[in-house]
Amino acid sequence: MKANYINGQWRESDASLPNINPSDLADKVDDFAVATGDDVAEAVAAAREAAPAWAGLTPQARADILETIGREIVERKQELGDLLAREEGKTLAEGIGEVNRAGQIFKYFAGEALRCEGSILDSIRPGVSVEVTREPLGVVGAVTPWNFPSAIPAWKMAPALAFGNTVVLKPAEWAPASAWALIDICSRTDMPAGTVNLVMGSGIDTGAALVGNPDLNALSFTGSRTTGNHIAKTCLAQNTKFQLEMGGKNPLIVLDDADLDQAVKVAVNGAFFSSGQRCTASSRLIVTEGIHDRFVSHLKEALAGLVVGDARDPSTHIGPVIDGRQLEKILATIEEGRREGARLVFGGDRVKAAKEGHYLSPTLFCDTHNTMVINREEIFGPVATVQCVKNYEEALAVANDSEYGLSAGICTNSLKFANHFKRHAQAGMIMVNLPTAGVDYHVPFGGTKQSSYGHREQGREAIGFYTSVKTTYLGC
Numbered sequence: 001m002k003a004n005y006i007n008g009q010w011r012e013s014d015a016s017l018p019n020i021n022p023s024d025l026a027d028k029v030d031d032f033a034v035a036t037g038d039d040v041a042e043a044v045a046a047a048r049e050a051a052p053a054w055a056g057l058t059p060q061a062r063a064d065i066l067e068t069i070g071r072e073i074v075e076r077k078q079e080l081g082d083l084l085a086r087e088e089g090k091t092l093a094e095g096i097g098e099v100n101r102a103g104q105i106f107k108y109f110a111g112e113a114l115r116c117e118g119s120i121l122d123s124i125r126p127g128v129s130v131e132v133t134r135e136p137l138g139v140v141g142a143v144t145p146w147n148f149p150s151a152i153p154a155w156k157m158a159p160a161l162a163f164g165n166t167v168v169l170k171p172a173e174w175a176p177a178s179a180w181a182l183i184d185i186c187s188r189t190d191m192p193a194g195t196v197n198l199v200m201g202s203g204i205d206t207g208a209a210l211v212g213n214p215d216l217n218a219l220s221f222t223g224s225r226t227t228g229n230h231i232a233k234t235c236l237a238q239n240t241k242f243q244l245e246m247g248g249k250n251p252l253i254v255l256d257d258a259d260l261d262q263a264v265k266v267a268v269n270g271a272f273f274s275s276g277q278r279c280t281a282s283s284r285l286i287v288t289e290g291i292h293d294r295f296v297s298h299l300k301e302a303l304a305g306l307v308v309g310d311a312r313d314p315s316t317h318i319g320p321v322i323d324g325r326q327l328e329k330i331l332a333t334i335e336e337g338r339r340e341g342a343r344l345v346f347g348g349d350r351v352k353a354a355k356e357g358h359y360l361s362p363t364l365f366c367d368t369h370n371t372m373v374i375n376r377e378e379i380f381g382p383v384a385t386v387q388c389v390k391n392y393e394e395a396l397a398v399a400n401d402s403e404y405g406l407s408a409g410i411c412t413n414s415l416k417f418a419n420h421f422k423r424h425a426q427a428g429m430i431m432v433n434l435p436t437a438g439v440d441y442h443v444p445f446g447g448t449k450q451s452s453y454g455h456r457e458q459g460r461e462a463i464g465f466y467t468s469v470k471t472t473y474l475g476c
């Protein structure tokens with residue numbers, strides 16, 4: 001059994017949860033300990049106890065530790081990428097890429113630890129000056145989803161630690177192995193006991209115990225809107241600072257003047273890679289009428305060439321979805337799309353592979369309208385819809401007609417439309433001739449409307465969430 005990590009100790013538990021490989025249901029990755037409410041309370045107390053020692057280290061000492069963690073992750077990216085593919089179902093290449101990204105995030109925030117700046121201003125009063133400085137918050141809770149089981153824990157933990165906070169991490173029960181490996185790496189550094197803590201188990205029990213602990217100073221969450229809204233209420237009631245990342249229904253516009261081959265590649269990557277299980281997935285393809293038929297026909301051809309299979313088989317393009325319940329949910333939404341009158345032009349079914357797994361074919365709907373459920377709600381599977389529109393203006397209006405606003409893309413050769421889109425698309429991230437998914441780690445990540453709440457994650461903006469600003473007035 002893989003244990004929880006609390007106050008510098010590995011703690012087994014009476015209960016455990018199995019982690020099953022979605023590509024091969026006969027393969028159990030391991031059993032993972034379940035943290036009780038008392039374990040969670042102890043982890044938060046340990047993080048509170050460790051906070052002054054960790055914050056009291058020099059930025060150089062914290063940077064050195066983060067650099068060590070980042071280096072080991074990068075050096076072991078092959079092995080940890082394979083583990084990620086095995087527990088989550090991303091292809092091996094995607095798994096290795098994600099682990100590499102997690103390592104680079106730690107290395108990046110090692111540098112940021114040294115760049116935590118303040119400012120000095122003259123006061124409006126004579127003989128007085130004012131200092132504005134940043135301080136750690138204290139104890140940060142991180143609740144993370146299964147779809148980026150290495151990178152998302154990294155992009156919450158690394159900035160929290162860089163700026164002097166201690167951390168309690170609750171990863172998703174469907175994919176805890178990558179988070180466990182990350183904490184194992186942290187446990188072998190010189191961090192004071194209690195600086196990082198791992199509490200595994202279900203969201204409803206372990207997650208709720210963490211979020212509801214009033215001794216947390218801040219909570220960073222990525223996952224569904226329902227859970228995010230619930231967490232927001234708890235955090236507000238306790239005055240816990242929080243940020244939420246809650247997904248998208250990301251549009252990709254394809255204009256008549258787009259490079260057709262490029263647009264098809266962008267759509268395949270954005271909508272179907274990682275089995276569409278990305279909050280940034282291009283789930284709505286909005287295509288102008290002059291290119292619509294050619295685009296759909298080329299896209300179908302490209303989908304026919306994709307291999308769905310075991311995530312760790314190098315010939316696989318699309319692995320399984322994470323779990324049987326998720327697969328059933330996606331299939332039910334596909335059925336709903338059919339009932340609403342959308343035309344299924346590719347896929348829509350389970351795929352049989354050599355081993356029993358949660359395989360689903362890439363699925364494409366045409367003749368869809370933006371009012372349909374398949375265009376309103378996040379499906380989180382390898383499913384995309386096409387909507388045919390007259391021109392750019394209609395495309396933009398359809399793209400913006402969503403409760404979400406995470407990422408938005410356009411394929412065009414027109415600088416005029418690209419520039420207009422950049423300014424008027426209602427999303428936190430804009431992609432021109434690029435997939436809506438797949439982001440850099442050194443720039444801000446996050447959305448508008450119902451996609452996100454609070455400070456942006458990643459890049460230099462992360463400091464806003466993980467520090468508190470202090471203003472000091474100095475008289476003579």
Ligand SMILES: NC(=O)C1=CN([C@@H]2O[C@H](COP(=O)(O)OP(=O)(O)OC[C@H]3O[C@@H](n4cnc5c(N)ncnc54)[C@H](OP(=O)(O)O)[C@@H]3O)[C@@H](O)[C@H]2O)C=CC1
Pocket residue numbers: 143144145146147170171172173174201202203204206207208211222223224225227228230231245246247248278279378379380
């Ligand atoms: N924006 C994104 O990146 C993601 C969006 N989603 C969307 O959400 C849908 C459902 O996915 P799901 O994994 O169930 O997402 P959830 O929001 O349920 O899970 C995200 C994290 O929150 C935890 N959690 C769940 N309930 C609570 C709670 N009451 N208190 C504290 N923590 C909690 C989960 O634990 P546990 O999983 O262990 O129960 C997990 O660690 C997907 O189909 C997709 O549409 C999902 C993942 C990522």
Ligand SMILES: O=C(O)CCC(=O)C(=O)O
Pocket residue numbers: 147148222277278279280436437438439
């Ligand atoms: O597209 C990406 O690179 C990141 C996506 C993401 O963070 C998510 O799906 O939760």
